[in-house]
Amino acid sequence: MEKGTLLYEGKAKKLFKTTDPAVVWAEYLNQATALNGLKKDQINGKGELNNQITAYIFDFLNTKEINNHFIKKISSTEQLIQPLEIIPLEVVVRNVAAGSFSKRLGITEGEVLDQPIVEFYYKEDQLDDPMVIDAHINYLGLASDQELAQLRQLALKINQALNELFNSIEIALIDFKVEFGRQKDGSILLADEISPDTCRLWDKKTNEHLDKDIYRRNLGDIVPVYQEVLNRLEKRGK
Structure with a gap:
């Protein structure tokens, strides 16, 4: 090939x-x-x-x-x-208040949420990826009601699995973004990537950032931070 x-x-x-x-x-x-x-x-x-x-x-x-x-x-x-028809939605799951969520709602960063919150954002760079609700998604024809229900269910299942994974390496999963795509038969698969670029990760002992906030907030070099995440994952796998 x-x-x-x-x-x-x-x-x-x-x-x-x-x-x-x-x-x-x-x-x-x-x-x-x-x-x-x-x-x-x-x-x-x-x-x-x-x-x-x-x-x-x-x-x-x-x-x-x-x-x-x-x-x-x-x-x-x-x-x-695998090739997919990407659904133009970013699906965000939040476990702890941080970033734009804290700013938008005036909630102190680091406050643990009572339950995970799922949000949708329209993938459109020219509009700065605005947050959308189901009615907007239906109007734009981005996904059906059935697909939206499936995306929520999958996002929460992924959240549960990722929390298990990161907890095992002493990392708190604050929030994350995932994307999905359709196969030719219409079935939906998780797509894109899951990395410190798409997750907000904090060290469980120190609350230090192990994610792209290091870059966003000019806190230092992201390479050693991302390497630390990989090292912990690889150590876990042995």
Whole structure:
């Protein structure tokens, strides 16, 4: 199997056709972005770390019967995935108040929520990915009521599995963003990536950030932080 023409280039990865129509070639980039792309830098080693962390987490989710598009990791920065029609929604699950949630609602960052909260955001860069409710999603034709119910259910199942995983390595899962896509038969799979780029992670003992907030808030270098997450995951796997 060989890499073909470029299908898509985003902020964090490139996707390519392959000689197998059932396989897409994903290449993780060293680009870091924040504030909807207003802040952007090249950071050596970032793509490799996110590729490896995502591969580990998606393999773990498979053991929890959470189907996803991941096939296998083929190099330090590349993996093979299934082709999907991506649903243009970011599904965010929040366990602890932080970031925009705290600012929007005036809730102190770090306050544990009574139960996980699921939010939807419309994936549209020109609109800065606005938060949307079911009525907006229906009006825009982004997903059916049945699909929305499934996305919520899957997001909460993923949350439960990720909490188990991160708790085992002394990391608190504050919140995270996931994306989903449709297969040709209409079934829905988890897509994109799960990494410190898409999760807010705090060390359980020190509350230190182990995620992209290090970059967003100019707190230091994200590479050693992401490496720490990978090291803990790999140590857990032994």
